[in-house]
Amino acid sequence: MHETPIHPGKNLAEAVVAERAWVSFQDTGHFGSLDGLRCLSILAVIWQHGPGADRQGLAGSGYMGVGLFFAISGFLITTLLLRENARFGRISLASFYWRRSLRIFPLYFAVLGTYCIMVWATASGTSTARKFYANVPYFLTYTSNWFVGAQGTFAFAWSLAAEEQFYAFWPSALQFLRPARAVWLVVAMLITTVAWNSTAVWAGIRSHPAGVVLGSLPMAIGWGSLAALLLHRRAAFTLLWKFLGLRWASLVCAGSVLAAISVFPANEIAPHFLFAALVACCVIRENGILAPVLRHPCVVHLGRISYGMYLLHGLVGVLLGKAATQLPAALGPHQAGGYFLTVIVTAALATLCFRYFETPFLHMKSRFAPTRNTAAAELASFSTAK
Template identity: 45%
Template structure:
């Protein structure tokens, strides 16, 4: 067996992924707190942090499913959905309940507040990415990305199971990717609810799980230069803002692949720094709570009559979100995560 492939299969936890999650959540918070007057592209680049989350999710979930089938000869869908539910639902619905109380108390008579209650059914059913448009200030709009992920979790595992072979599963993914790219190039929006990075991430996982495919992927993703080159190429594409969106989607998945195909890469020491890895480990809580933290920070600066706080809004929001997410993880989410271990395969 090709030694790098054997090393990859024996890796039970991809340490760099927490570091990538940390970059993702910091980018998202930057997008929502960038000071007025900053370059528009530089401010909006943070929105792409969500796309990196998607690529990680597509890769990781597919890898876990493939390895479960390799170990047990089957995929236990019931256990999979129980694990996902225990990880995602408690914080999601807990945060949604908190929003319901706050919006009712503070904004029930405002237009955004009334729209929030109108959209509540879509937030509660993970369909806001389909039915809720970004038109002005939309409370809880950030849930669109979680809706997209949840739809992937709902559809992809049964498809992988029904496909039987990884070859047929790959054909399904390649077909979806091709349709999405053609649709993008044609300026059509019929397939916009499909997040391309999550699909490419799933295809990456299938490729890395097969020794012959792994060998040629390793020539691209497994070199010393691979991770930093993908990272820099991604930055240039996002800053340039002139290439089709699917190029960035491919680069997001490429960056994930370069960081997991081998643990020793130049970005590894940075991504595995304890503070960075810790942010990644609580990134879900930070994502769910960061808009509440941002609103608190902006109201605090307003009360202190600091009218142009600049980058301080980002820094303080990051700090507050870290503290609140840490408390949530330790005293709330962890209880459900302990239950989740009963369904590990």
């Protein structure tokens, strides 16, 4: 019998490459390809609210773009918190929520206010207006995913509500749990969400109040957070590097996402898991095969303003819908031409908002950057409170 030869030199070389990749990952403050993934996400969402609304299969699955947003957010926020804890010995919760508020709240509430004025000016006294104003308290408190359906004016805020609810408790969990235990917490949350959603649909009790809360955790945020927890640890990173660190791994993950959506259009479990895997591929190896596309300047720009595009595309859709009679049929709201027109106008408006409205608030975030002093101060106040 001939035994398979062992090549210790090859194994050592692979270990060295993985170690260098992990060090590079830890030193990277901005993952360029994630802006590209955000671009793909917002383009898919806008498609769904236009031509995709009338289509079936993959062409009618643009709503899955929200899942990719969730996976990116879960990974990034968890990674930032883990690194802050590792560097300063503690997470400054106050600083985190100040930074989060400056990033999310200004444009959100400005757009919500614009919707209030628009509904008053164009639909006052109608059932649409009454329903919208009845839902405003839920929009203001980021609870619309519990009380407002997926249809109607400003209903897209459900995803932002779900995201903020997760981050209401997740930083505190990371503050007091070791990363290994945090992994098991995420796994438990994912299992609970899948089990409840499956049982609730089968038993017909999905609208039960307890079930609405239990089922409100977006699985993609959980998967993205789990990816961050694993990649933060050297041993797990080295293991994942063997598969997700291959140059063509991101293309395989992207193709697998499309295949999963096409074959199982009603099942979000596999696509959301694959979204997190795709995110991991793009951050483990930033020069992967999809990098030239994801890091193209135009794609990166759309990714950077994707939050504004998400909030504003509904307003643009309404305005273009009212102007539809003055536009060629090819630019109708459910035509490909109308989709591209919506993207262009939304991107232009979001760019202006980002530059002249959001940027001043974003500059203020530097005042709340984590430092050893803020961590020590919070630790002292926490100890005194106890």
